[in-house]
Amino acid sequence: MTADETGPSRALRPSARRGAGSRSSRVDAVNESDTPGATWDPGRYLREILRAPVYEAAEHTPLQTMEALSARLGCTVQVKREDLQAVHSFKIRGAYTAMRALSEAERARGVVTASAGNHAQGVARSARLLGMRALIVMPTVTPQIKVQAVAALGGEVALHGVNFDAAKAEALRLAQAEGLTYIAPFDDPRVIAGQGTIGLELIQQDADLDRVFVPVGGGGLASGIAVLIKQLMPEIKVIGVEHEESACLGAALLAGEPITLRQVGLFAEGVAVRRIGDETFRLCQSMLDDVITVSSDETSAAVRDLFEDLRAISEPSGAIALAGLKRYAAEHGLAGERLGCVLSGANLNFHQLRYISERSEIGEQREAIFGVTIPEAQGAFLRFASVLGERAVTEFNYRLSASRAPGDPARIFVGVRIARGRQERAEIVADLEQAGYGVVDLTEDELAKVHVRSMIGGRASVGVAERLFSFLFPESPGALARFLDILGSRWNITLFHYRTDGTDYGRILCGFAATEQDTDLTEHMDRLGYVYHEETSDPAARFFLAR
Structure with a gap:
């Protein structure tokens, strides 16, 4: 904006x-x-x-x-x-400039500040260079990696309060009580x-x-x-x-x-x-x-x-x-x-990288995500993929609903690579609606991006015999459509999850309505030429997905 x-x-x-x-x-x-x-x-x-x-x-x-x-x-x-x-x-610049200007008496008493991040490290390093005591008040919820970084620079860490405001109030109290100079982070x-x-x-x-x-x-x-x-x-x-x-x-x-x-x-x-x-x-x-x-x-x-x-x-x-x-x-x-x-x-919490990577495609207007309603019928996935054509699919989530009544449609979560931002998103919606699908653009829906995309699933429906397989197949535009075309429509798909991670190979988890006696299923997969493994007995699959 x-x-x-x-x-x-x-x-x-x-x-x-x-x-x-x-x-x-x-x-x-x-x-x-x-x-x-x-x-x-x-x-x-x-x-x-x-x-x-x-x-x-x-x-x-x-x-x-x-x-x-x-x-x-x-x-x-x-x-x-x-x-x-x-x-x-950059925080070292301001912290050092402020601390370098202190009188000898102020330096002898030391400094205090409140920070949960970069300012804390700037004050700690400046104090080490100037031979001063530095007390850093940090909220109790501060990640341990940041606490350790400040301590490694010689700062004394005091954890107080659940947010910056509480930490700052404590730092100002300590400044008054112990005669320390408060080093403000910006003002x-x-x-x-x-x-x-x-x-x-x-x-x-x-x-x-x-x-x-x-x-x-x-x-x-x-x-x-x-x-x-x-x-x-x-x-x-x-x-x-x-x-x-x-x-x-x-x-x-x-x-x-x-x-x-x-x-x-x-x-x-x-x-x-x-x-x-x-x-x-x-x-x-x-x-x-x-x-x-x-x-x-x-x-x-x-x-x-x-x-x-x-x-x-x-x-x-x-x-x-x-x-x-x-x-x-x-x-x-x-x-x-x-x-x-x-x-x-660049004081990044490493675990943020997964979230950043996920969101960067949408932030660059290179990915759109949609919720689509399709018929719950064999071959429906293939027809849906054919409507997308050669567009690269980045994510595909589906689970056969355990509470589905006969005739109820299936709801899928799909991500698509785009190059022309909002205009292309509108074109995809129009193409899907013209093909008779119900569709909602979720690209700017925060709940969908943070939670819903990871919550689509559940256990197999009552009475459905299910076998799970993981696949590894070469990534290219239209690869998902070709995969479904080769797979055919003989077996009903009960679960489907695909999310590209930017590598040369895509990973798919797919469920089929089939029993161990259905040897034609694995024979067909052998003819696909893709690397696959049966996952039906995998502990995670049995714990979260099996009925």
């Missing part, structure tokens, strides 16, 4: 941002005090970014071109590789200045950039980059990208002030912030040219693009800037421009 559709972009029009007597004039009037809650004017930010000591702890990361994606979009797409930092995210001028060094590197590495896309969580990264670029090269557009389930900046822009979201989604947990900071909102409101939101599917597709083009494995929040770049380029018809984005982090 573009910002024009949701509202924020209208609040960010240049005419709204640069009007006489508006926000910009108020920003210029702010003093240079370092007292808590103070704000800096743009000139102060520029000076502090230019002299930020980040390279005592951080790397000057490369700006890499995504050749394949650039060819697809008709624009030069470049990625700022902040995943290559020692802590695998602090020195943290913002540290992140702003990325903007300086970007324009040093490519002064011809037309637009820069930046992820927005609490707003520290977006603020720092925008305040730097808008002073040195204001013609470069800076666009914030939020995940649609944690769009706290968009909500604040609509309200005219920071507000607290009731809840946020955790898929892109690195940007899952309920309330943008006061200072970061002030800067984002006045400096950003646009704000857009992206979905989990679009983010998953961006993770895949980064891997395929650069062999970089990004965490979801690290890829949302690229997801926003792709959406913006498509919706605004960009051509021939130089586009930059920040790959902000």
Whole structure:
């Protein structure tokens, strides 16, 4: 969804941002005090970014071109590789800059922060480099891999509360009780200045950039980059990208002030912030040219693009800037421009890769999923596959219903590879309806994608003798139709599951209404020429599928 559709972009029009007597004039009037809650004017930010000591702890990361994606979009797409930092995210820049500025007395007492992810590691590593104590309060639900990462960097971990808000409250209490300095994850001028060094590197590495896309969580990264670029090269557009389930900046822009979201989604947990900071909102409101939101599917597709083009494995929040770049380029018809984005982090929970892989095809508009009603009759599968023609089928789920009454139709779940997005989805629906099938497009149905596709099944119907077989067959367009054609329609299919995983061979689990005495079935399979195994006695099949 573009910002024009949701509202924020209208609040960010240049005419709204640069009007006489508006926000910009108020920003210029702010003093240079370092007292808590103070704000800096743009000139102060520029000076502090230019002299930020980040390279005592951080790397000057490369700006890499995504050749394949650039060819697809008709624009030069470049990625700022902040995943290559020692802590695998940009957070080390802001954390170190803030902690390096502490007095000797403050360093002696130590620091405390609240974080469940990248900021925690940035503070822990900075403390190790500066010889300080760092206490990190993390929610009790934080994955153990992140707790161990912080501990490995020398941070003291205290688990408290079930969410970030509870952890932050405890961190602030400990700061007061033990005299520790609280290091904010984003809403602090020195943290913002540290992140702003990325903007300086970007324009040093490519002064011809037309637009820069930046992820927005609490707003520290977006603020720092925008305040730097808008002073040195204001013609470069800076666009914030939020995940649609944690769009706290968009909500604040609509309200005219920071507000607290009731809840946020955790898929892109690195940007899952309920309330943008006061200072970061002030800067984002006045400096950003646009704000857009992206979905989990679009983010998953961006993770895949980064891997395929650069062999970089990004965490979801690290890829949302690229997801926003792709959406913006498509919706605004960009051509021939130089586009930059920040790959902000790579602290990925490995088990997320399965979900990301599953959703990336839909996010790239390369897969559509449908629920289809077909007659419960022998040969019905083959006729259905013939309607799809040479389209590549990515998934096919069916189970003979134990509660089906005579004459009831069968309901199948099918995925199809597409190349032309919504238009092709509509064409498939039209083809199926013309052939007499009931069909519903489930491509944008979250319940279908997360749960229903994995729940189609159940035990064999009462009175049905069933044999199960697994097959391995070469993948190619139309392969499923050919498989069903060779199989014929002699035996009623009671179960069918197929899901492509991108390899050269497809895997199918198929049930037939047949007994062990039906030797013609296996003789027919021998003639197919595909690798197969009977699975009727498999423990999992007997436990979940057999009557």
